[in-house]
Amino acid sequence: MDQAQLLSRLQLVFQEHGYEGATLSKLAAHSGLGKASLYHHFPGGKAEIGATLLSGAIERLEKLAFAALRQNANPRQRLTEFVDGFATYTEDGASPCLIAAFSQGSAWVAHGDAVAEQFQSWRALLAATFQEAGYKPRRARREADALLGVLYGQLLLAKLSDDPGAFRRSIKRLKKSLLAG
Template sequence: MHTTTRDKLIDSMIDALQRKGLHGIGLSKLLASADLPKGCLYHHFPGGKTDLAVAAIEQVAERVQQAFTNLFHRHPEPLEALAQWLQNSMTQLQDSDFELGCPLATIALESGPQDQAIRAALARAFATIRQVLEDQLQRHGYAQAAGLASLFVALYEGGLLQARVAGDGAPLHQAVTTLIQLTRQRPEAKSA
């Protein structure tokens, strides 16, 4: 598959967000990592770094949605799929020497009220991720599927953040194990 200039820019931004955050990388370094001249950024993203960040957030949400589709296909039981998702994330973080975090989390932590386009894109991305999880949990009869989906996303983001800072996956592993055990206790209970 041919990678377009736009795709290269988005991929470089996603990598930068995972490693350094939005404000941790300058445009020159971002363009150098994509091996592209400065003019192509503004050709594809007239709003500059903000437009590129929004496109990267949207791409991450799309990729996560596709990853969940594939994961739930391979592991039809939602808790097994979610455990695998969290394990894959932890493996990626450990393999990167605790450098590669979640690109959505890093930009969310940096954004302020003035970053309306970025915050709107983040809100849509997190809503998409929660909805995919909720649909799977609901399909399998889990009570409070929306709440569980939100809890898994919060556990993922908070656990990865703690693991990244500590350089140790124990907090995420412990939280995942506990949440899955608690959820398995009554998966058939329907919410009122």
């Protein structure tokens, strides 16, 4: 099994149980490795596994979604590409995404600063793009917050309603309203 596949299996455990609920026993069982093998790959134990997954998720979300906002296309085009990228990001099994799972309890204490900084940077980038699209600064920030809120909210909604299609439908809606508004 290669590294990417191992990380993917470990990530599922964190997403399913949250950071504190993802015990080493569960991580070992779902990865097919013994506990000691996990410590061979991640000497820092559970905290290092979590940090590796979290930074990987941030990197992937940056590359798939937010990078589109830094390109040269017109602002509304960039925004719809961002939404598409976010949808792609969620397709590798990231139902309620890993970053949300890490926003609770001791995971937040351990890794929260890095997440919070990255998040604020993304938030500012998105607001700047709305501003380029013609919104005044204040309004642009609120549009950015609203868009982020919808994206995260729909992820949770898809799980609560046990309806994966709900997320895809809301993505289509979002793109339409972005192009229209």
